[in-house]
Amino acid sequence: MTFTLVQVIVGGLLLGAVYALFSSGLTLVWGMMNVVNFAHGDFVMLGMYVAFVVYTLLGGGPLIGAPLATLLLATLGVIVYFGLIRDIMKGPMLAQILGTFGLALLLRYSVFWWFGANFLSLPENLVGGTFDIFGIRIQASRLLAGVVALLVTLGLHLLLTRTTLGSRMLAVAEDATAAQLMGIRPDSMQAIAWGIAAGATGLAGALIATFFYIVPTVGETLGIVAFVTVSLGGFGSVPGALVAGLLIGVIESLSGYLIGAVYKDIVVYTLFLGFLWFRPQGLMGKT
Amino acid sequence: MRRALWLLIALALVIAYPLVFTTPFQQRLGALVLLYAIAASAWNIVGGYAGQVSVGHVVFFGCGAYAAMGAYAHFALSPLIGIPAGIVFAVLIAAVIGRPTLRLSGHYFSMATIAVAELARLIVTNTEYLGAAVGLSGPTVPRNVFDLSFISALPYYYLFLVILIITLAITWWMTNSRMGFYLRAIKDSERAARSLGAPASRIKLYAYMLSAGLTSVAGALYAMMFGFIDPESGLGILISVKILIMAALGGAGLLFGPFVGAAILVPLEEISNSLLGGKGAGLTFVVYGAIIVLIARFQPGGILALINRLWAKRRAKPMEESIAQEASHAS
Numbered sequence: 001m002t003f004t005l006v007q008v009i010v011g012g013l014l015l016g017a018v019y020a021l022f023s024s025g026l027t028l029v030w031g032m033m034n035v036v037n038f039a040h041g042d043f044v045m046l047g048m049y050v051a052f053v054v055y056t057l058l059g060g061g062p063l064i065g066a067p068l069a070t071l072l073l074a075t076l077g078v079i080v081y082f083g084l085i086r087d088i089m090k091g092p093m094l095a096q097i098l099g100t101f102g103l104a105l106l107l108r109y110s111v112f113w114w115f116g117a118n119f120l121s122l123p124e125n126l127v128g129g130t131f132d133i134f135g136i137r138i139q140a141s142r143l144l145a146g147v148v149a150l151l152v153t154l155g156l157h158l159l160l161t162r163t164t165l166g167s168r169m170l171a172v173a174e175d176a177t178a179a180q181l182m183g184i185r186p187d188s189m190q191a192i193a194w195g196i197a198a199g200a201t202g203l204a205g206a207l208i209a210t211f212f213y214i215v216p217t218v219g220e221t222l223g224i225v226a227f228v229t230v231s232l233g234g235f236g237s238v239p240g241a242l243v244a245g246l247l248i249g250v251i252e253s254l255s256g257y258l259i260g261a262v263y264k265d266i267v268v269y270t271l272f273l274g275f276l277w278f279r280p281q282g283l284m285g286k287t
Numbered sequence: 288m289r290r291a292l293w294l295l296i297a298l299a300l301v302i303a304y305p306l307v308f309t310t311p312f313q314q315r316l317g318a319l320v321l322l323y324a325i326a327a328s329a330w331n332i333v334g335g336y337a338g339q340v341s342v343g344h345v346v347f348f349g350c351g352a353y354a355a356m357g358a359y360a361h362f363a364l365s366p367l368i369g370i371p372a373g374i375v376f377a378v379l380i381a382a383v384i385g386r387p388t389l390r391l392s393g394h395y396f397s398m399a400t401i402a403v404a405e406l407a408r409l410i411v412t413n414t415e416y417l418g419a420a421v422g423l424s425g426p427t428v429p430r431n432v433f434d435l436s437f438i439s440a441l442p443y444y445y446l447f448l449v450i451l452i453i454t455l456a457i458t459w460w461m462t463n464s465r466m467g468f469y470l471r472a473i474k475d476s477e478r479a480a481r482s483l484g485a486p487a488s489r490i491k492l493y494a495y496m497l498s499a500g501l502t503s504v505a506g507a508l509y510a511m512m513f514g515f516i517d518p519e520s521g522l523g524i525l526i527s528v529k530i531l532i533m534a535a536l537g538g539a540g541l542l543f544g545p546f547v548g549a550a551i552l553v554p555l556e557e558i559s560n561s562l563l564g565g566k567g568a569g570l571t572f573v574v575y576g577a578i579i580v581l582i583a584r585f586q587p588g589g590i591l592a593l594i595n596r597l598w599a600k601r602r603a604k605p606m607e608e609s610i611a612q613e614a615s616h617a618s
Contacts (some may be wrong), residue, residue: 036394051293088583093393095587097340098535102579105572113569220524224405227398260415268407276399277387 017250031236041223047205077198
């Protein structure tokens, strides 16, 4: 019993690290530009399909799939920024919501049209097998995904807080006009932020593709997970997203194990509404 | 005066449509346009006029659909009793979730409404009484006319038309009442409206409840026409999205915007579905997505706003010319 419980929690933490990774992309863009990307979950979905295509065409695992997905999605992010976001940012609220929502539909159903609605999955033994640590069984694919996601999320935090580029981005987030007067180009900084955010989703997608079901509509669920994580961690905070992501992974696994698999989404969505309603600034946000 | 004349002509055309286009496909298409126009017009009250972009309106749509179907399936009652029950449920739910949700602004409101809708879908999918994942069916053979179950689409067409006219009349009345002025003020700047003493929270809640009740009627009518409802067709996020897109394409916050949007998108979807078959389902939403992105990027006001602007320009031009002529004469 206790061993199973520990195993469930560890599994939740590893999945939660991946949640944290793609949510930190959402929170970055959100905090910087006050734009919500409703297509964020669908970016993760694209990352998963890149990993799938890499496997079926090249027979390659995450070692090829993950960098490729990161690169492709980062490019897509920059294209989306220049083609859409830059213009709708200044528009009315309806335009902002519609713009990224339309993008979500466009991506989701292009994939649906091309690959069909079938559930796909990568072979289970693509990454190693199963470890046995003190009687706790952990799949190698989950371990790899969790550890890489954790490291990259921490790296992202360091990038933002310890480098010149990060300071410039935060300066633009604080006050774009003032940053511009200091010789920082808000446009390039925001494009970079979109590249980083989308790249993070690509990496996260390729990582969870090794053990998750792959389906065009998976972005809908993952998108809501990202919203929950960001609202729980505080809008714009990468460390907040990390803590919240891990927490949600654990809550999801535990409620799936204790109450039943169909109820785990219900628990997460209720939590989300509770936070939006009663503590909109999140766990770590300022009041 | 001129405006009233145009309205009468449009109304005559809409009444004549099913008598001119008599194939079942055409009549059904017309009925569907009106049905979605009802739903989109109802959304318009809160999404267009109040500027609160709800992506969860399918909750109210589902309320109506499930109430009408549930009344039949469990109590063998006519949907004419189910429809008011659905309205009551929808308005109550709107009151309960509206209070905390409407405090949120912008994106936060939209996200919360998505979560509410998905939560409702998950709960219904796991509720045996509401048919769980299988859904509820309506009357296979209607007992009498009050079952609102017809083979031809023609009765539905005129029923929907009447409801649409009522919906638009309520909307029109609302925009010209004190509430309409409050809503416009809130949409422009909620903070300014509040500081001038507009009861913003209460007015937004009223708009939300009104919109919810009307949306539930659309849901009930949908369920009656299709004779079947399940979590995907009654509470799926895509229904919310369709409603929202139609209103935005036509022109959110304009009385006839949602109708124009529905008249463009519903035929597009039906025709692409019938031409492309099963493969068309995905492609239709690709086109939908592309259309929304383009509207958001280039014409956030919608098609009707564009037409109005062009119209105003054409009218203004001759006047400028005449002024210029007078000026040249004077000199």
